[in-house]
Structures are given as structure tokens and as C-alpha cells.
Amino acid sequence: MIDRCKLYFRRWSGVLLISAIALILFYPKPQPVDRPSNYFLSSQAAFNQPSYYPLTQNVASNLYLPTGNWTGRLILPTPEQMQEFPAEDWVWFEVYHAPGNITQNLSAKKVRLTWSKRSNLTTNIKFTDSTKNSKRQGNVHPDRLNNRLQVGPLQSLAGARPNDDVTVSLSSVSIESKSDKFPILRTDSEPVQIAGRFYGLVAFIGPETGKNQALPKVCPGTAPCPSEYLRVRHYNPVSKQFDGTEETVRFPQQPPKRDGVFSSTPRQLEKSPVGKAGWYIYGAKDAAGIFTVQAIKPRSLFQLQPQQVIIGNHNGLSYIKVKNWQNTESRKGTAQTVLVDGKEQGKGNKDERSRNLVSEWKEGDSLRDSYGSRALLIHLFGGIGGKQGESVTAGTVTGHFAYGIATIVRDPFTQELQFDIEYEQIYANNPEAIIAGKTTWANYVGNLQRGWLGTRPISDVIIKLDAISRDYNFGGIVVSPLDELLEKLQTMAARYRTGDGTGSAAVTPATSCVQDSNQALYLTIESITKKVNSNPAIYDWMQAHPQDSETVRFQQLVALGNALKKQLIPLGIVRSDWQQNAKVLSGTGEEHKFIIGNNVFAALMSWRTIIPRGAQDELSRIFLKAGAQLWFIRTNQVGGWNPDIAPVAPTVLLGQFPILSSLVFRSFAGFTTFPDASGWSIVLWTLLVYGAITIPLGVSSGFLQASTPIGNLWSLLFMAIKVLIIPVFIEEWLFRVVLLPHPTEGSTLTAWMLSIGLSLLLYVVYHPLRAIGLFPQGYPTFCQPIFLIFTGFLGVACTFVYALTGSAWAAIFMHGMVAAIWLFGLGGQRQLFDKISRVSLSL
Numbered sequence: 001m002i003d004r005c006k007l008y009f010r011r012w013s014g015v016l017l018i019s020a021i022a023l024i025l026f027y028p029k030p031q032p033v034d035r036p037s038n039y040f041l042s043s044q045a046a047f048n049q050p051s052y053y054p055l056t057q058n059v060a061s062n063l064y065l066p067t068g069n070w071t072g073r074l075i076l077p078t079p080e081q082m083q084e085f086p087a088e089d090w091v092w093f094e095v096y097h098a099p100g101n102i103t104q105n106l107s108a109k110k111v112r113l114t115w116s117k118r119s120n121l122t123t124n125i126k127f128t129d130s131t132k133n134s135k136r137q138g139n140v141h142p143d144r145l146n147n148r149l150q151v152g153p154l155q156s157l158a159g160a161r162p163n164d165d166v167t168v169s170l171s172s173v174s175i176e177s178k179s180d181k182f183p184i185l186r187t188d189s190e191p192v193q194i195a196g197r198f199y200g201l202v203a204f205i206g207p208e209t210g211k212n213q214a215l216p217k218v219c220p221g222t223a224p225c226p227s228e229y230l231r232v233r234h235y236n237p238v239s240k241q242f243d244g245t246e247e248t249v250r251f252p253q254q255p256p257k258r259d260g261v262f263s264s265t266p267r268q269l270e271k272s273p274v275g276k277a278g279w280y281i282y283g284a285k286d287a288a289g290i291f292t293v294q295a296i297k298p299r300s301l302f303q304l305q306p307q308q309v310i311i312g313n314h315n316g317l318s319y320i321k322v323k324n325w326q327n328t329e330s331r332k333g334t335a336q337t338v339l340v341d342g343k344e345q346g347k348g349n350k351d352e353r354s355r356n357l358v359s360e361w362k363e364g365d366s367l368r369d370s371y372g373s374r375a376l377l378i379h380l381f382g383g384i385g386g387k388q389g390e391s392v393t394a395g396t397v398t399g400h401f402a403y404g405i406a407t408i409v410r411d412p413f414t415q416e417l418q419f420d421i422e423y424e425q426i427y428a429n430n431p432e433a434i435i436a437g438k439t440t441w442a443n444y445v446g447n448l449q450r451g452w453l454g455t456r457p458i459s460d461v462i463i464k465l466d467a468i469s470r471d472y473n474f475g476g477i478v479v480s481p482l483d484e485l486l487e488k489l490q491t492m493a494a495r496y497r498t499g500d501g502t503g504s505a506a507v508t509p510a511t512s513c514v515q516d517s518n519q520a521l522y523l524t525i526e527s528i529t530k531k532v533n534s535n536p537a538i539y540d541w542m543q544a545h546p547q548d549s550e551t552v553r554f555q556q557l558v559a560l561g562n563a564l565k566k567q568l569i570p571l572g573i574v575r576s577d578w579q580q581n582a583k584v585l586s587g588t589g590e591e592h593k594f595i596i597g598n599n600v601f602a603a604l605m606s607w608r609t610i611i612p613r614g615a616q617d618e619l620s621r622i623f624l625k626a627g628a629q630l631w632f633i634r635t636n637q638v639g640g641w642n643p644d645i646a647p648v649a650p651t652v653l654l655g656q657f658p659i660l661s662s663l664v665f666r667s668f669a670g671f672t673t674f675p676d677a678s679g680w681s682i683v684l685w686t687l688l689v690y691g692a693i694t695i696p697l698g699v700s701s702g703f704l705q706a707s708t709p710i711g712n713l714w715s716l717l718f719m720a721i722k723v724l725i726i727p728v729f730i731e732e733w734l735f736r737v738v739l740l741p742h743p744t745e746g747s748t749l750t751a752w753m754l755s756i757g758l759s760l761l762l763y764v765v766y767h768p769l770r771a772i773g774l775f776p777q778g779y780p781t782f783c784q785p786i787f788l789i790f791t792g793f794l795g796v797a798c799t800f801v802y803a804l805t806g807s808a809w810a811a812i813f814m815h816g817m818v819a820a821i822w823l824f825g826l827g828g829q830r831q832l833f834d835k836i837s838r839v840s841l842s843l
Helices: 002-026 038-043 102-106 129-136 153-158 313-321 350-359 481-501 513-533 536-544 549-568 576-586 600-605 612-625 658-671 677-701 713-738 749-772 785-805 808-825 828-832 836-840
Strands: 070-075 090-097 110-115 166-170 173-176 184-187 198-207 229-234 246-250 279-285 291-298 308-311 335-341 374-381 383-385 400-410 417-425 437-440 457-464 472-474 477-479 629-636 646-648
Touching: 070 153, 090 153, 110 153, 153 166, 153 481, 308 313, 308 350, 313 335, 313 612, 313 629, 335 350, 374 417, 374 481, 374 612, 400 457, 400 481, 400 513, 400 612, 417 481, 437 481, 457 612, 472 536, 472 549, 477 513, 477 536, 481 513, 513 536, 513 549, 513 576, 513 612, 536 549, 549 612, 612 629, 658 713, 658 808, 677 785, 677 808, 713 749, 713 785, 713 808, 749 785, 785 808, 808 828
Parallel strands: 110 184, 246 291, 308 335
Antiparallel strands: 070 090, 070 166, 090 110, 173 184, 198 229, 198 279, 229 246, 279 291, 335 629, 374 400, 374 457, 383 646, 400 417, 417 437, 457 629, 472 477
């Protein structure tokens, strides 16, 4: 009867399981509900439309400056217009400002814009079903590019939104004039997305009280809404104070997004502690002559005056891992600027050392100056909490990751040195219509319509390291790491704008802002390696100049590249899509076509760059270890006050469950780190030292005795699996991987010592407890003092190996070799088993 019940249970269990799988696979899935994009909602406001601002602007040149030498609006040509120049990637450019006397000839005119050299990065675009579904969910896609052929980077930028409202600045421009045609502008640099036509430096005084202006109908917080019209006082370059011209500007209240969150607000803007040094305001005058603000930027964030200087490796690592995002919610409305230098303090006054560190950040005479005025930047933003907060999945606040460039420039208003930041955004299709590509800080962060300054916490890390910031000159052969990276990022951004022909760039574990930004970093490392290795002249020059600063710096770059590759490809296996894309960029691929590795296995092969927070923390740690100075710019929902939201720090995987998150990270880190040649050397030397100490002591005490294995091959193999491999693996995972900080965590020496002490204590105590309970064959051997002494020594040895290599496999090999030698060569088998048949006893 019982057997029959078991049979029925198995049959029906199988049927139910198959039915459940079929139901999941084939049950009609609900279609996505049509949702408007945030871009559509915000575009309904007149002040967010280009037509709201007259083409001819009359601003005081002593108060406002143009946002670039060449600025204007991109306009996508119609399919009919494209037929005139079908082989070129070109767009219309409505000129807002041009340098010098050119302004009078071209201002407010529409001209053709194309490349100085023909772009080969073109693709045909045809929307897929997934693209159409994404549109219905409220993401913005390049509708006007659908079914177009040979779309290049300029057209994908101009056509990224439904409307022609992409404003850019140009550099490296040449003019080609033809009497019977429109003038042609040619450029060899990607246009930079900007906000506004003009900008000024002001202090906000408060709302305008002298005019009877209608208040906004909706705004964050309680009614009544604050006035959009604010009094400002301009910066006076003579007095160097905000006692210049006073005027009224409009700070328009943006409409709410579909989730009810407002991207910005003028409420209490004049009270913001971040604005004590003034604000840069970006925008243009409306038809009534009122300057309407389109973006803001707090001056204090970009001055070369850090609020805090942190010195020392452990202090720096602690700031990266913990303090950078500590107490984020309670810091709402504030900002922090922190300079971190990993070199130890040494002798001397700390204040003097801090001043000297700040003074090393200098303006270069050019972008190629030996001071290295350019620096790599790593960007990260967090989440939105509070009453209108975002939902959090699996305790993980993912955030967003990007690279950028920070250049030290002299501000034209104050003549002080400042950071000028441009991001290289790898951005998937989204409801805000943020476009992948090169963009200014003011346009991406400070934009009132779609920026993140007032809604998300942000961390920008500026990396000062000569090995990557400065170009290399090998006897006239120039290699530029930053230029190589920018080229790869801009190629990736162009691919994102077209979705590699599908019209959609979606976020998956394998393809995302963080994965593909770091794919560009990997491609840069490979490109520089190939460029140097394939050029004998560079090798010969370095051999002839081994002590030259260029050779020494390049050796540092090679070491940095190796450290970064361990981060980017932790399993030592390069993703197939990364390999193919590297070949395409170098021109060696059999198929000149980029591919996307959109599967779980691809994601696991680059697991360290799945989560933005983990990527920024780990990369910052690597650069700090390489000798870089790190300048942190941290904001926490800065600008006008929105009481309905709160800043939420981005997390690593499962970061809101700290214990579980640490367990997952340490396990992944320990088992995906493999020892290199030096790591295996450490293991072997540690094994020899351990043997040199324990074998003589064990033989003299009679605990160790030379012996031969008992049993046939299969019984010995079975014993090795049950008694050796499984316990060794589990014990190393528990007592080393779980209980000890992984070397990449940057834990303090105190934390390490406490963890080691707890780990060793538990490891030693565990063995007699195991003999009493789960493994009776271990009694009384596991309770003998000599065995416990040897166990303690082994715990120290495995801890030493794990701490230096970061690899669980190194500790497992060390532990396994010691156990195997004792078990099969030094009497362990006889001590644990009276008869070979007892091997089959349960552990």
C-alpha cells in the first residue's frame, strides 16, 4: 500500500511539475500598459520647448557668456533631404553662437554639419517587437530613425528624441562655404550635449515680491507653491563678491513626472548651504526678455578647495567603502568634496601636507601639458526614497555608472581654477530621454527638466594619476590612454543610440551602463597593448631609454592594466562579445559587426561590473593602490527643497541586507579569484614552511608516523572525496572566505585582526565538536592537544595564503595538500579508521 502511494505521488508530482512549467512558459503574458514618457509630460510645458526662446538674444555680455564657442540645435534632415547627400552622416545645425565675426554671418541660421572624415559607424535601423513594447512602457526611442538606412553618429544624436531639441557645442570646426548651397560645418569631435545658450554666476536672494505673478499650480511640498521668479545678484569680478547687477530670473517649476516626483523646484533655493559660493545659471531669455533658467550648477563643488583631505591607504579605503555613502539620508540638501591620498602621512604637519596635495592639482597650458590638466572621472548615482520613493528589488539599489573627463580650467567670471566635467554617458533608452553620448555636468546633472541634482545622491570620483592622464611620447610616437578610452566610449554611445540597429538599448545583467562602460575600458587596455606590441619602434625606444620618465610611467600603466583586467574579467575568461568587438575596432574581425552578449553566462564572466556601486568602489580602490589621488564630489539632493523625497545610497548586490550581501560578495570574490604565478609561489613556500615546523614536531611526539595508503584505488578515491575534498572545501569557505574580509574590501588592520582571531578560534574549536557529533571517527584524534596545535598552525597558514592571494582555491589547495599528506602518508588513515570498510560511515 505504501509503495503504491509512493508510485502515485511520483506520477502526480511529475504531472504537476510539467504542468507548472508549461503554464509559466505558455500562459499568455499580459501586454504592457501604454504609459507616457516623462519626456512627453515635461515637453508639454512651453518653457521646455526650443520655440519658447527667440533665436535672436540680447544679453549683457558682462553678465552672461555663451555656453560654448560653437553652440546650436541639431535638426534631423528629412528622408527627402538626405537624398541630396546620401553617403554622408550629416544633420542641420541651427547656429546659436559662433566665434568672433562669424557670429554675425551665421547666427540664427541653419547650416549643414558633418564630419571632417567620413564615419564608418553606420547602421540600418528597424524597430523590433521588444523596442515597440519598450515604447509602450514609456521609454523614449528614436522614432524618426525607424526604417532609415546607414544612420551615423550625428543622425542618431539629432534623432534620439521625437523633437529637434538637442542642443550641443562643437569643437574643432572648419567652415566650407559654397555660394549656391548652405555653408557646411565640419568637425572631427563628437558634439557635446549642453543646457542653455548662455550662463552667468549669481547668488539667489529670494522670490520676487514686487510683481504680481501667478504661482505654479503644482509643486513639491505644501501649498502655496513658491514663485518661479527669483531675485539674483550677479558676481562682481572687481570686488569678487556678489554685489553686482541685480535682476529677476525665472526658475520654472517643472511638471511632475508620471510617478509624481518633481525633477527640480525653486522652493527655498536661496537657503541651500551648497549655494553659499554662488550658482551658475544656464538658459536664455524668453520673448519678454526674462532670463529663464534651464540648468544650475553650484560653484562650490568645482572649486579646488576640498572640505576634507584624507591621508593614508587604510583611511582612504575606509572612505571609499563606507564613509563616502555613510548617513546619506541625513545629509539631504548638502554636498561634500573630499580629497583622498593613499600615501602615508609620514613626518610633517598634516595641514601643510593637505595644502601641498591640493596644490598639485594644476591648470595645464593645454590638454597635453605635463601637469596633466585632464583626469579620468567615475560617476555614480543612487536612488530616490521618501514618500515618493522608488521601489527596491532584492535589497539592491542599483543606481547608474558612467565615465567622464574632468579638466582643470580657469573660470572666466572669477579667474579661479575649477573642474570642468564632461560625462561619456552609456545610457539605455529611458523615460527622461537622456541620450547616450558626451554631455556637460550642467546638462546631465543640473538640468531642471531631466537632471538628477535635486532628486538623487551623486558621487563623482576624479582620478589624478599620471600613468593614465598624460599622453606618452616614445620618440615622436604618441599614445594617449584617455583619448583611446574616449574613442571607445563614444563608439559604445553611438551603438546605444541606435540599439545596434534595433532602435533599443535595454538594461540586462550583461548589457548595461556599468557593463558596457567597462567593456570600453577593457577594449582600451587591449587597444593600447596591441598598439605598443605591434610597433617595434616603441619597444626599441623603451629599451634604449629604460630610466626615462615615459618608460617608467608606461610600466606603471602596464601594472595598472593588469590590475584592471582582473577586475573586468575576474574568471580569466574574456566574454566572446568583448573579444569580437575588440577585433572589429582593430579591424581584424572576420565579420565587421559588433555583437551583444546578452545572457547570464556573459554576465557572470564579468560579474564584478554588474552593480554600479561595486564597480565604482572597486575601481577607486585599484586606482588608489596604484598611487592615484582621488577627489570626491558628493551631492545629496541639492538645490531647491523637496520634502517628499529622500536620498538613498546605491548598494552592492543585496546591499540592504548587509550580512547576506557580504556573504555573497565574499563567496564570489574568493572563488572567482585565481592565483597567478606569484600566488602559487606563496602557496608552495607556505606549505614548505608549515611542513618544516609540523613534521619534526609531529614525529618527535609520535603523532605522525610514516605510512602507506590502505585499500584499493577506488576505496582511496572515495575516501578522498568524503574525508578530504568535501570537508576541506566547506571549511575553507566557512572559516576563510566567509569570516575573513576579502583583500579587495579594503578593511582596516584592526578589522582584519579581529576577523582572523575569531576565524582561528572557531576553526580550532570546530574540530573536537565535529568529532563528538558529526564525525565520530575523529574521536579521540581531533581532541588531542598536538592535533589542535597543528590545526591552529594550518589555520594560520591558510589565512596567510588567502590574505595574500584573495583566492579560496589557494587556501583549499594548501589545506587539501596538508590533509592528504597526513591522511595517506603520515598515519592519518590509521588514526581515523580501524578498518577500510569504515570509510563508508557518514561524516
